[in-house]
Amino acid sequence: MLRTTTGVLARLTINESKTSSSAFALEFVRWRRKPRWLPVAKSKLYRVPERKEQNAEERAELMRLHNNYKLQMRSLRQYLREEVLRLNVTTTADHIVLTPEQEEAEFARCMQENETWNQKIAVERNERLLKERERQAVEIRERLEAARVREEERMERIEEIVRREKELAKTFITHENLETAIEQALANPVDYNFSIDLQGNIYRGRTTLPGGKGTPATSGVQDTEVQQTIEASN
Amino acid sequence: MSVVKYIGRTTDFRGKSLWEILGNLRDYGVGRLIIRNKFQRYEEPCYMRILKVEVTPHDPAKDPIRKVAVTVEKTWRGVINPKPVTIYRTSYKPDYELIPKEEESKYTNNTKKVSEQILANSIEFPPLLREFIRQETGVKEPLMKVHHKVNHNKLTRLAKEGEKPTIECTMGLGTPASPKLYEGVL
Structure with a gap:
């Protein structure tokens, strides 16, 4: 196709x-x-496969030959399997056979060698550990110093804040000067309104006209007042 | 006169399924004799006597084949099974036949037995391997063990020491089952 x-x-x-x-x-x-999972094709739905006629003699002979072959192969496989197992047990081709005394001596030699290796490695390890300990001590000292510096800075920052607050506390409105503060506020009313022209000039005050008495309100008269009032309200 | 014509695959079975037979009998046919037609090719008697019938639930909508668990005393090729056998998985096969009571003696009186068959214990090696073994060990005709399959109803046995087997095993062609096929060849 x-x-x-x-x-x-x-x-x-x-x-x-x-x-x-x-x-x-x-x-x-x-x-x-x-695919296997699809149903029978429509064209094959009513097809009945013809059953092939088998010659009885031929069938018997083929069966006998088949059985014979299977028996031969099975026997041979079993023989080879057993042969391999036997060889594995008895062969000395892939390993050296030792007497018990030789084995003992070999074991002792291995142990001794292992001991020397262990000692060598122990010396190296102690040196390394010593170095590591020193390095660790230095590191800890550095970190302690850094922590102390950090703490000092923090305390300084706190001191600064406290000092500033104390400064500010002088302008606070208390019970004693409440009356004077009110009177002062009433005497100096603050007007936050302003208008703006196309040039971006700001005219402070609700009633200020361009070119009038206020002029562009950059004169700063009200600005200082506003500033003071804001501070006072804080 | 109408003509009945069967269409479909041919089958080796002949008879009815177990439930088709037993469902119509009194007491589900306990004590009656049943045969499998497939086994009637043997000369030795093959039959089953029903001991117990256990009807199993069945939904024809889900599964058209109906099974039934039947405990039987089984006789196969003249050998009576010492333990009763339960037929369940093969009970649906339309290959069973009920034996009328007056014909039961035909089966029960059949005393034919399978003649004792003795299997060979050893087989020669294939030619090339035989040559190798001859060179290595010096044995003229080396033999290896035969690996016979183990089967629960095997009617043959292995040859004992010094016994002559009736079924020989060879590495060659053996004796043909149908010598006619080899005429003019061998």
């Missing part, structure tokens, strides 16, 4: 050498079959 494809996919496959020359490639679809 043939299926036409564009060259893009075909070029990725193995038939590149055959098909890359033509823009319209042909791909051979070989293993095309109905």
Whole structure:
């Protein structure tokens, strides 16, 4: 069966050498079959497969030959399996056989070697640990110093805040100067209204006119007052 | 006169399923004789006597085949099974037949037995391996053990020491079952 494809996919496959020359490639679809899970095809629905006639003699002979072959192969496999097991047990090809005394001596030698290695490694380890301990001590000292500096800075910052607050506390309105503060506020009413012209000039006050008595309110008269009032209200 | 014509695959079975037979009998046919037609190819008697019938739930909408658990005393090729056997998984096969009471003696009186078959214990090696073993060990005709399959109803046995087996095992072609096929070849 043939299926036409564009060259893009075909070029990725193995038939590149055959098909890359033509823009319209042909791909051979070989293993095309109905998947097992699909139902019987409509065209095959009422098909009754014919039962093949078997020659009884031939069948008996084939059965005998088949059984014979299976028996031979089974016996041979068992023999080879046992042979391999036996060889594994008895062979000395892949390892050296030692007498018990030799084994003992070999073991003692191994132990001694292990001991020397252990000692060598212990010396190295102690040196390393000593170094590490010193390094750790230095690190801890540095960190303690850094913590002390940090704490001092923090205390300084706190002192600063307290000093500033104390400064400010002088302007606070208390019970004693409440009356004078009220009187002062009534005597100096603050007008926060302003208007703005196209040039961006600001005219402070509700009734100020451009070119009038207020003029552009950059004179700062009200500004200082506003400032004072804000501070007082704090 | 109408003609009945069957369409479909042919089958080796002949008869009814167990439930088709037992469902219609009094006491579910306990004590009656049943045969499997497939086993009637043997000369030795093959039959089953029903001991107990256990009806199992069945929903025809879900599963068209109906099974039933039947405990039987089984005789196969003249050998009576010492323990009762329960047939359940094969009970749906339409291959069972009920034996009328007056014909039961035909089966029960059949005393034919399987002649004793003795299997060979050893087999020669294949040619090349035989040559290798000859060179290595110096044995002229080396033999290896035969690996026979183990089966629960095997009617043969292995040859004992010094016994002549009735079934020989060879590495060659052996004796043909149908010599006619080899005419002019061998």
